[in-house]
Every structure is written in structure tokens, then in C-alpha cells.
Amino acid sequence: MMPFLAGPIGRDEAAHRAAEELARPEYAHESLLDQLYRHFTQFLSDLLDAVAGGGTAGGFVAAVVITLVLVGLVALGAWRLRRAARDRAPVHGVFGARVMTAAEHREAAERAAAEGRHTEAIQERLRAIARDLEERALVDGQPGRTADELAAEAGRALPGFAGDLAAAARSFDDVTYGGVAGTPAAYAAMRDLDERLRQARPAPLGAPA
Known part of the structure; x- marks a missing residue:
């Protein structure tokens, strides 16, 4: 007998399974950084689902949100790199080696x-x-x-x-x-x-x- 092949999983069923997954004991000791990363990836996954199945209007809105999120992440990364470079830069005196009037x-x-x-x-x-x-x-x-x-x-x-x-x-x-x-x-x-x-x-x- 051929094994039973389940049909597509609905959004409610997916949410229920996700809740059951998160209730497992190993997630009780998950670090805050891991939790934030997991929530963020889930957020992007939901947006991608909206792009794929949310119709023209929903897909457009989701695409705009994804673009804004990515632009924000790039800007934040550039700001942190610039700040880190400035913090690491050695602070020298005002004058150079040559004495001038x-x-x-x-x-x-x-x-x-x-x-x-x-x-x-x-x-x-x-x-x-x-x-x-x-x-x-x-x-x-x-x-x-x-x-x-x-x-x-x-x-x-x-x-x-x-x-x-x-x-x-x-x-x-x-x-x-x-x-x-x-x-x-x-x-x-x-x-x-x-x-x-x-x-x-x-x-x-x-x-x-």
C-alpha cells in the first residue's frame, strides 16, 4: 500500500505546529539573541508567504516592507561599522610633525x-x-x-x-x-x-x- 500523502498545511495548522515546536524543553534555555534571530526569520518567512500567496496588493505591500527592513539593516550595519572605526581610531594631537606658524x-x-x-x-x-x-x-x-x-x-x-x-x-x-x-x-x-x-x-x- 502506498503511504498516505498529506495535503498542503494551512496557516492555522502551521501556527499550531510552530507553537508545539516551541513548547519543546530545549527552547526553554534558548538565549535572547537566538530568540530574536528566530522571530526575525519567522517574520521574513511570513512576509515571503504573503508575497507568494497574498494576491497582488498583499504581495506589493509585503515586498515594500521587506525592502524597508533590508535597507534599515544595511543602514544600521554601516552606522555600527563607522562608529566602531571611529572608536578604534587613535586620537593624536592637533598638530602634525612639522612645526608651522x-x-x-x-x-x-x-x-x-x-x-x-x-x-x-x-x-x-x-x-x-x-x-x-x-x-x-x-x-x-x-x-x-x-x-x-x-x-x-x-x-x-x-x-x-x-x-x-x-x-x-x-x-x-x-x-x-x-x-x-x-x-x-x-x-x-x-x-x-x-x-x-x-x-x-x-x-x-x-x-x-
Whole structure:
């Protein structure tokens, strides 16, 4: 006698069998990560079933949802990779190996900006700011100082510029360590801050911040 061949399993029957499967003892010790992965794969499987048997409208909606989910996963993965790369990047000082004056850094920044190398232009302009503040004795000439440390120290000497200096330090860190490409607007903001700082005077001793 030929064995009995069961017909297609309906959705209710499939859900019932899945519930029975999950009630097995081995799933009691399943890790949270495994549970999330299983639920996600089941979610995708249900969507694929909808694409295959849900009609034109249902299939279209399911296809859109799947596309959005995949795009979201790619974006999340790219964000995590970029953040991890930035966290692993060594944090060096503001200046390079060569000692240059503030004027020389400004000239280098302008050349780079004119040639469209705005990442380098932003870096050189912040170095011009740092060197100018050192030359005016508004900050100490500490070797290996980071952009954040420069902004904090300069912000104490020039409290009215504390927020702008912190933003400039973030811009420098973004293009130097974060993989963010420099833009003309970001360089223009750095150049404007440099020009304003050149005219600034330190707060008198004992003055409120």
C-alpha cells in the first residue's frame, strides 16, 4: 500500500505546529539573541508567504516592507561599522610633525580649500586657530593636545567662544577620525571662527564666564 500523502498545511495548522515546536524543553534555555534571530526569520518567512500567496496588493505591500527592513539593516550595519572605526581610531594631537606658524597653517588651509581638499583645509584651519592662541599666550603650548582639550582650554580664556570652539573641535574630529568628508560650508565656518578669534580679547580675571 502506498503511504498516505498529506495535503498542503494551512496557516492555522502551521501556527499550531510552530507553537508545539516551541513548547519543546530545549527552547526553554534558548538565549535572547537566538530568540530574536528566530522571530526575525519567522517574520521574513511570513512576509515571503504573503508575497507568494497574498494576491497582488498583499504581495506589493509585503515586498515594500521587506525592502524597508533590508535597507534599515544595511543602514544600521554601516552606522555600527563607522562608529566602531571611529572608536578604534587613535586620537593624536592637533598638530602634525612639522612645526608651522599660524600664518603658515592659514596659507596651507586656503591652498587646500582652493583645490577642493576641504578635509585637509579644515584640519589646517584648526591648527591655525590653535597656533594663533598659543602665539598670543591664550593657551599653553602643550605637545600632543587634542582638539577637545584645545577647545576646553581656549573656552576658559575666551568664554564667549566656548560653544564655537567645541563645535570646531567636533568638526576636526569628524573629518580626521570619523571618516566624514570635509565640505565648503564646514571650512567656511572654521575660517570665520578663526577670523573672529583673531580679534577677540581674553576675559578679565574674575569676570563671570
